[in-house]
Amino acid sequence: MPRGRSASYDDQRTLILERAAALFAKHGYPSTSMNQVAQACELSKATLYHYYRDKYSLLVSIADGHVSRLAALVDDEATLALDSEARLRHLIHRIVEEYAGAQDAHRVLTEDVRFLEPQDRERVLGKERRVVAGFADAVAQVRPGAPGAPLAKPLTMLLFGMVNWMFTWMKPDGALSHAAMGPIVADLFLGGIGKVQLPPAAVPQAAPEP
Structure with missing residues (x-):
């Protein structure tokens, strides 16, 4: 019987995707070579081709993998028994x-999806539409007494406008983590700026009395 792939094989593929995504995000897909990916992964080019046949297959795996995880997240949320506002939060x-x-x-998904072949691009964009539709449904449920359908998608896109570009200004070692930013975004979107609460971990602590 044929032998299955080892866990290290899958771990290596994941590492390659992470390093390739970092290079694509920094330099852009067209300006990144397989040599650069191999060097970033500390692999020979021949070994890299053992895992991914070309640079395009890396792009497809990065974009499709990311949007698939987002779509799975939305699908999972739909199974939870939460009221409308709790669900959206x-x-x-x-x-x-x-x-x-x-x-x-x-960043690769937002900036380099245009380099995908039509069939691959449509599949990725179809999953993006599923994510948007899931959020739009949650937004509409929060507004049961309002004409939700016409505004659900525009409001959803405004929400994504806040979330999608956080990577351009948030620092990994900054005062606010992504875990802290989630409630802030929810407060701002659902209640307005007056409802935003500073997370306890970010509140400056008074110096102890001598």
Whole structure:
């Protein structure tokens, strides 16, 4: 019987995708070579080709993998028994935290999806539409007495406008983590600026009395 792939094989593929995503995010997909990816992974070019046949297959795996995780997150949320506002808050918290470990992949998804072949691009964009539809449904549920349908998607896109570009200014070692930013985004979106609360961990502590 054929032998299955080892765990180290899958771990190596994951590492390659992470390093390639970092290079694509920094330099852009067209300006990144397989030599650069191999060097970043400390692999020979021949070994790199053992895992991925070309640079395009890396792009497809990064973009499709990232958006698939977001779509799975939305699908999972739909199974939870939460009221409308709690559901939307939980969605926002989870997607912000998902971006915490996927900033490079998210930049690739937003900036390099145009380099995908039509069939691959349509598949990735179809999953993006599923994510948007899931959030739009949650937004509409929060506004049961209002004409939700016409505004649900525009409001959702405004929400994503806050979330999608956090990677451009948030620092990994900054005062606010992605876990802290999730509730802030939810407060701002659902209640307005007056409802935003500073997370306890970010509140400056008074110096102890001598």
